[in-house]
Amino acid sequence: SDLSERFPGHDSIDFPVAVVLPAGGSGERMGLATPKQFCTVFNRPLISYTIQAFERISWIENIVVVVAKESLHLMMDIIHKFCHKKVKVLLGGSSRHRSIFNGLQAFGEMPDGKSLRKPKVVIIHDAVRPFVEEDFLLRITIAAKEQGASGAIRPLVSTVIATTSEGYIDHSLERAKYRASEMPQGFVYDIIYQAYQQCSESDFEFGTECLHLALQYCGTNAKLIEGPPALWKVTYKKDLFAAESVIKDFLSQACVITTVCAESAELAHRFQKSLGARSMQVDVISGSFGNNQPLVSKTWNFIHITANIACLAEISRTVKTLHEAGQALLYPAVLILVHFSVLPHSSLTERMGQLGAIRHLAMEAKHRNILLYAILLNHNENAEQWEETVESASEITTALVKDRNPALAGQLLVA
Amino acid sequence: SDLSERFPGHDSIDFPVAVVLPAGGSGERMGLATPKQFCTVFNRPLISYTIQAFERISWIENIVVVVAKESLHLMMDIIHKFCHKKVKVLLGGSSRHRSIFNGLQAFGEMPDGKSLRKPKVVIIHDAVRPFVEEDFLLRITIAAKEQGASGAIRPLVSTVIATTSEGYIDHSLERAKYRASEMPQGFVYDIIYQAYQQCSESDFEFGTECLHLALQYCGTNAKLIEGPPALWKVTYKKDLFAAESVIKDFLSQACVITTVCAESAELAHRFQKSLGARSMQVDVISGSFGNNQPLVSKTWNFIHITANIACLAEISRTVKTLHEAGQALLYPAVLILVHFSVLPHSSLTERMGQLGAIRHLAMEAKHRNILLYAILLNHNENAEQWEETVESASEITTALVKDRNPALAGQLLVA
Ligand SMILES: [Mg+2]
Numbered sequence: 101s102d103l104s105e106r107f108p109g110h111d112s113i114d115f116p117v118a119v120v121l122p123a124g125g126s127g128e129r130m131g132l133a134t135p136k137q138f139c140t141v142f143n144r145p146l147i148s149y150t151i152q153a154f155e156r157i158s159w160i161e162n163i164v165v166v167v168a169k170e171s172l173h174l175m176m177d178i179i180h181k182f183c184h185k186k187v188k189v190l191l192g193g194s195s196r197h198r199s200i201f202n203g204l205q206a207f208g209e210m211p212d213g214k215s216l217r218k219p220k221v222v223i224i225h226d227a228v229r230p231f232v233e234e235d236f237l238l239r240i241t242i243a244a245k246e247q248g249a250s251g252a253i254r255p256l257v258s259t260v261i262a263t264t265s266e267g268y269i270d271h272s273l274e275r276a277k278y279r280a281s282e283m284p285q286g287f288v289y290d291i292i293y294q295a296y297q298q299c300s301e302s303d304f305e306f307g308t309e310c311l312h313l314a315l316q317y318c319g320t321n322a323k324l325i326e327g328p329p330a331l332w333k334v335t336y337k338k339d340l341f342a343a344e345s346v347i348k349d350f351l352s353q354a355c356v357i358t359t360v361c362a363e364s365a366e367l368a369h370r371f372q373k374s375l376g377a378r379s380m381q382v383d384v385i386s387g388s389f390g391n392n393q394p395l396v397s398k399t400w401n402f403i404h405i406t407a408n409i410a411c412l413a414e415i416s417r418t419v420k421t422l423h424e425a426g427q428a429l430l431y432p433a434v435l436i437l438v439h440f441s442v443l444p445h446s447s448l449t450e451r452m453g454q455l456g457a458i459r460h461l462a463m464e465a466k467h468r469n470i471l472l473y474a475i476l477l478n479h480n481e482n483a484e485q486w487e488e489t490v491e492s493a494s495e496i497t498t499a500l501v502k503d504r505n506p507a508l509a510g511q512l513l514v515a
Numbered sequence: 516s517d518l519s520e521r522f523p524g525h526d527s528i529d530f531p532v533a534v535v536l537p538a539g540g541s542g543e544r545m546g547l548a549t550p551k552q553f554c555t556v557f558n559r560p561l562i563s564y565t566i567q568a569f570e571r572i573s574w575i576e577n578i579v580v581v582v583a584k585e586s587l588h589l590m591m592d593i594i595h596k597f598c599h600k601k602v603k604v605l606l607g608g609s610s611r612h613r614s615i616f617n618g619l620q621a622f623g624e625m626p627d628g629k630s631l632r633k634p635k636v637v638i639i640h641d642a643v644r645p646f647v648e649e650d651f652l653l654r655i656t657i658a659a660k661e662q663g664a665s666g667a668i669r670p671l672v673s674t675v676i677a678t679t680s681e682g683y684i685d686h687s688l689e690r691a692k693y694r695a696s697e698m699p700q701g702f703v704y705d706i707i708y709q710a711y712q713q714c715s716e717s718d719f720e721f722g723t724e725c726l727h728l729a730l731q732y733c734g735t736n737a738k739l740i741e742g743p744p745a746l747w748k749v750t751y752k753k754d755l756f757a758a759e760s761v762i763k764d765f766l767s768q769a770c771v772i773t774t775v776c777a778e779s780a781e782l783a784h785r786f787q788k789s790l791g792a793r794s795m796q797v798d799v800i801s802g803s804f805g806n807n808q809p810l811v812s813k814t815w816n817f818i819h820i821t822a823n824i825a826c827l828a829e830i831s832r833t834v835k836t837l838h839e840a841g842q843a844l845l846y847p848a849v850l851i852l853v854h855f856s857v858l859p860h861s862s863l864t865e866r867m868g869q870l871g872a873i874r875h876l877a878m879e880a881k882h883r884n885i886l887l888y889a890i891l892l893n894h895n896e897n898a899e900q901w902e903e904t905v906e907s908a909s910e911i912t913t914a915l916v917k918d919r920n921p922a923l924a925g926q927l928l929v930a
C-alpha cells in the first residue's frame with residue numbers, strides 16, 4: 101500500500117504501455133525562430149521536460165519521439181545531455197498524422213530487428229505539454245485499455261462561433277455541449293495501428309484528431325476524461341514565460357544544513373519558520389546530507405548556515421556531492437551560504453577577503469549547473485534588530501530561489 | 516501626419532467612444548482566493564493595467580468599470596492609488612449580462628444628473644485582458660461604427676468536439692469553419708442598449724455573447740476581426756505568471772546616464788553596446804535628464820555610471836526626479852548605480868563604507884517604488900580582463916532589470 105501510494109500504477113498496470121511524442125512542428129505561431137518544443141527553460145529544451153514527465157513513471161516502457169529531419173541531430177544531443185534512457189528517436193512524415201504513424205511502426209514490426217516490445221496501450225501526447233501528471237496518465241491508460249480509446253478534454257475557455265465566408269457571425273455554439281479536445285490520448289495499440297493502416301491520404305494530410313480516426317475506421321468510441329488545467333499547450337511566447345514560472349514554482353522546496361553549533365541550529369530553525377511563511381517547504385538537517393539521499397533527490401535548494409568563515413571546504417563538498425548525485429542535471433540547483441558572525445566587531449574587510457574565494461567556487465559550481473550565492477548576516481545584540489536581519493536574509497533567500505538567476509551567482513548579499 | 520502616427524485614432528475617430536469593463540467575476544477557475552482581475556503584478560492589480568490600456572488612448576472618453584458590491588471599496592482604492600482619471604465605477608448585477616447593462620446605463624440617462632456623455636460607439640472588454648493595443652481598438656471601433664457591431668476572434672487552439680451525455684465523442688468540428696470569440700467587442704451604443712432592453716430573463720442569466728444579442732434583437736450582424744495573440748485572457752494561475760513576464764519584458768528599455776568624465780562616457784557606450792547585444796534598447800545621456808522628459812516617460816530603467824564615490828547626492832536627485840515625475844507610479848523603476856574606480860588599489864573597505872549609505876537610500880527609494888542597486892567594477896589595466904568585467908556588469912544589469920526583485924534592492928554587486 102505504501103508502494104502503490106508512491107507508484108500509483110503499480111497495482112493496476114500489468115500490461116506494456118508506451119508513448120509516441122510527435123515533435124515535428126515548426127512553431128510558427130510562437131513568432132520565434134526555434135520550434136517551440138526546442139525552446140529552452142533553464143537551458144533545457146521543453147521536449148526534455150515532456151520526456152521526463154513520462155520517463156519517471158515506472159509503468160511506461162518506451163517513449164518514441166518523432167522529429168523532422170533537420171532536428172534529428174539536436175534531438176540526439178538532448179537525449180545524451182539530459183541522460184534520457186527510455187527514448188527512441190524516429191524521423192517524422194510530412195504531416196502530424198504521418199509522424200504519429202511512423203512512431204507507431206517502431207513497435208513489433210521493424211525490419212531491422214531493433215523494434216521495441218509492442219505495447220498493449222499507446223499514449224499519444226504533444227511535445228509541448230510538459231506538465232502532464234502520473235495520476236492523469238493512469239486514468240487515460242486504464243480507460244484506453246477498457247474502451248479501446250480515451251482522450252483528455254477541457255471546458256471551452258471562449259465561446260466558439262461559426263463564421264460566414266464574409267467574416268460575419270453565423271451562429272454561436274452552446275458552450276455546455278462542446279469541449280476542447282486536448283492531449284494525452286490513449287489507444288489500444290492494435291486499434292490505432294489499424295486505423296492508420298486504413299486511413300486515406302486526405303486523413304493523413306488534413307485530419308486533426310486521432311480519436312476521430314479510431315472511431316471512423318475501427319468503430320471505437322473514445323472515453324473522454326476531463327483533464328487538469330496543467331495539460332495546457334505551450335503555443336505562444338507568453339506560454340513559454342508561463343512554463344518557466346511554473347517550473348520555478350515547482351522548485352521551491354529547500355533543505356537547510358546547519359553545523360552542530362547551537363547558534364547555527366537556532367538560526368536554521370528561525371529560517372525554516374520564516375521561509376515557511378513565504379510558502380517554501382523547508383527541511384532542516386544537521387551536518388552533511390551524506391545518507392539523506394531521498395531528501396536530496398526532491399530538493400533543488402540548499403542553504404548552508406554557518407558561523408565559521410572557513411566553511412568553504414564544506415560548501416565545496418556539497419557542490420561535489422550534488423554534482424555526483426546528478427542533482428543539477430535537470431534543473432539548476434541553488435546553494436546559498438548563509439554566514440553570520442557572533443563576534444560583534446568582526447572585520448568587514450576580513451570577510452570581504454572571502455569574496456574572491458566564494459566567487460571562484462561559484463564559477464566552478466556554475467559549470468555544474470549549481471548556482472552559489474552568499475548572504476552575510478551581521479549579528480545584532482538587539483533582539484528586534486536581529487529579527488529584522490533574519491527576515492531580510494529570508495527575503496533575499498526567497499528571491500534568489502525564485503529568480504534562480506545565474507548572472508548573480510558568486511555574489512555576496514548583505515541582510 | 517506625425518500626429519496621426521503617434522495617435523492613430525486622431526484622424527479617424529471624430530465621435531465619442533466609451534468603454535464598459537465588467538469586473539464582477541469571482542475567478543474560481545484560477546484556484547486563488549482573490550478574483551483574478553484583482554490579482555497583482557508588481558503590487559498593482561491586473562484591472563489597473565487593463566484600465567491603463569484604455570486610459571492612455573486619447574480618443575477614449577470614459578471607462579465604466581462594473582464591480583461586485585464586495586469589491587467596490589477595493590476598486591475605489593485602486594483608482595485613487597494609481598491615479599486613474601477616466602473611470603466611473605458602478606455596481607454590477609447578478610450575471611455578466613446584467614453587469615454590462617448596468618454599465619451601459621451610466622451614459623446619458625442617469626436620474627442623478629451624473630451621467631456621462633452618451634458615446635456613439637461603446638467597447639466592451641474583459642478586465643482580465645490587459646494587453647489590448649490601440650491599433651486593434653481602432654479597428655474594432657471603426658468596424659462597430661460602420662456595421663453596428665464588431666468583435667475580436669482568434670483561431671481555435673484545440674479541436675472542438677461535441678460530447679454525448681455519457682462522456683463519449685459525438686463528432687468533432689471542422690476547425691476551419693469555427694473561431695474563438697474573444698474580447699474586445701464594439702457596438703453602436705443605441706444598438707447594444709436596445710438589445711439589452713429587449714432581452715429576456717434567460718438571456719440575462721445564461722447568455723454568453725453580446726454579439727448574439729445584437730443579432731437576435733436588432734438584426735445587427737457583427738463584423739469579426741482576427742485579433743493578435745496579445746488579446747489572451749488571464750484565466751489560470753499560469754496566466755498570471757505569463758502576464759508578469761510579459762509586463763517585465765515590456766519594461767526592458769534603459770537609459771544610461773554618464774558624467775562628463777571621459778572614462779564614464781566610454782564605459783557608458785560599452786554598456787550600451789553590451790546591453791544591446793542582450794536585447795535591451797539603451798539611450799545614453801550625459802549629465803542629468805533635466806529636460807529629457809520624453810525619454811524619461813518611456814523608460815523604467817536608469818543606469819548611473821560614475822567614477823566618483825561621492826555620487827550619492829546625484830542618485831538621490833534622480834530618485835526625487837523620478838518620483839516627482841510619477842514615473843514609478845505604474846511600474847517599479849530600476850535605478851542602478853554602476854561605480855568604477857580608475858585608481859588601481861582603492862580600498863575595498865572605503866568603498867564598502869558607502870554600502871550603508873546606499874542601503875539607506877535604497878530603502879527610501881523603495882517606498883517610492885524605485886528599486887536601487889549598485890554594481891562595483893574594479894578597473895583592470897589588462898584590456899581583456901576589463902572587457903570581461905564590463906560584460907559581467909552588463910550581465911548583472913540585465914538580470915536586475917529582468918527580475919526587478921525588490922528583495923535585492925540596496926545590494927552592492929561586484930562585477
Ligand atoms: Mg488533436
Ligand SMILES: [Mg+2]
Pocket residue numbers: 259696697723724725
Ligand atoms: Mg463572450
